[in-house]
Amino acid sequence: xxxxxxxxxxxxxxxxxxDLLQSTPSKLNPTYTTSTPASSAQNxxxxxxxxxxxWGYKSPPGTPTVWSLTESGSIRVLWALEELVEQNIxxxxxxxxxxxSKTTHAAPEAMKEGFRLGKSPIxxxxxxxxPDEPPTSFVEGRLILQFLADHYAKGLWDPKTPxxxxxxxxxxxxxxxxxxxxxxxxxTMDVIPEATPWPLRPLLxxxxxPLMSVFKGKLAEPFEFLEDTxxxxxxxxxxxxxxxxxxxxxFPLDACVVRKYFDGTKYPKxxxxxKTVHELPAYQxxxxxxxxxxxxxx
Ligand SMILES: N[C@@H](CCC(=O)N[C@@H](CS)C(=O)NCC(=O)O)C(=O)O
Numbered sequence: 001x002x003x004x005x006x007x008x009x010x011x012x013x014x015x016x017x018x019d020l021l022q023s024t025p026s027k028l029n030p031t032y033t034t035s036t037p038a039s040s041a042q043n044x045x046x047x048x049x050x051x052x053x054x055w056g057y058k059s060p061p062g063t064p065t066v067w068s069l070t071e072s073g074s075i076r077v078l079w080a081l082e083e084l085v086e087q088n089i090x091x092x093x094x095x096x097x098x099x100x101s102k103t104t105h106a107a108p109e110a111m112k113e114g115f116r117l118g119k120s121p122i123x124x125x126x127x128x129x130x131p132d133e134p135p136t137s138f139v140e141g142r143l144i145l146q147f148l149a150d151h152y153a154k155g156l157w158d159p160k161t162p163x164x165x166x167x168x169x170x171x172x173x174x175x176x177x178x179x180x181x182x183x184x185x186x187x188t189m190d191v192i193p194e195a196t197p198w199p200l201r202p203l204l205x206x207x208x209x210p211l212m213s214v215f216k217g218k219l220a221e222p223f224e225f226l227e228d229t230x231x232x233x234x235x236x237x238x239x240x241x242x243x244x245x246x247x248x249x250x251f252p253l254d255a256c257v258v259r260k261y262f263d264g265t266k267y268p269k270x271x272x273x274x275k276t277v278h279e280l281p282a283y284q285x286x287x288x289x290x291x292x293x294x295x296x297x298x
Pocket of ligand 1: 069071072073074105106107108118119120121139140141142
């Protein structure tokens with residue numbers, strides 16, 4: 001039975017970092033207790049399902065591989081990885097770039113080799129000192145970002161104060177729930193008529209355009225809230241410096257800007273934040289690495 005993790009040892013990094021996340025932002029980075037990978041006999045519990053999203057090794061993770069799909073939320077992870085490379089914190093990462101189907105827009109089956117659901121993004125990683133070990137998979141953009149922060153970033157994105165830490169966590173959640181849900185609903189209503197063959201399209205437009213307007217209208221309150229959140233002292237959703245919340249927020253905000261659900265003249269501080277992100281070389285490299293994003297081919 002394949003088993004490369006340890007659920008019985010509370011001194012492992014995942015436990016440490018989860019506990020410390022509740023207390024102080026300055027101690028998020030794990031210490032690795034040995035330089036050898038956990039042996040399966042010593043460190044496994046019996047289970048038939050290899051556990052994803054858990055770093056069970058006592059040695060640090062090695063070079064990560066990101067499985068990215070065109071036009072997808074892997075922009076959050078690619079941008080974060082590019083920041084780590086730019087800061088010389090991470091030497092490099094591997095990229096498996098996939099394209100959506102031209103007809104269905106679905107991810108290719110091959111992405112299921114990274115994780116059984118085959119959705120983007122996926123991060124796979126083996127221990128630094130055992131690169132041939134079967135990799136552990138990490139999924140869900142926000143959790144991948146947390147893994148990068150805990151195991152690679154060396155404090156780069158640690159919020160400066162407990163208040164900023166709470167803010168950063170809050171806006172990670174707000175981006176992935178409130179903003180993303182309303183954006184997805186608006187987008188779905190928007191694209192259904194576009195994707196419908198001509199004879200039916202006018203009929204579906206009659207139905208879906210008003211629905212789209214309703215959901216688009218519902219984005220106004222979250223946008224106002226985001227606008228009131230940003231200030232000269234705290235120009236990032238992470239607080240006074242770039243944080244995980246900013247990586248999380250860019251994906252739904254990019255979609256809203258491209259589909260014109262977001263009017264920058266009404267929300268100048270959010271608009272400035274969006275422009276600032278787009279001017280970052282790391283973000284621009286991430287877009288190129290994805291291959292196609294926001295309708296633009298790299
Ligand atoms: N909840 C996941 C989203 C996973 C997901 O649905 N990804 C989309 C792209 S953003 C995907 O892979 N779509 C292709 C498909 O469904 O075939 C996250 O936040 O990372």
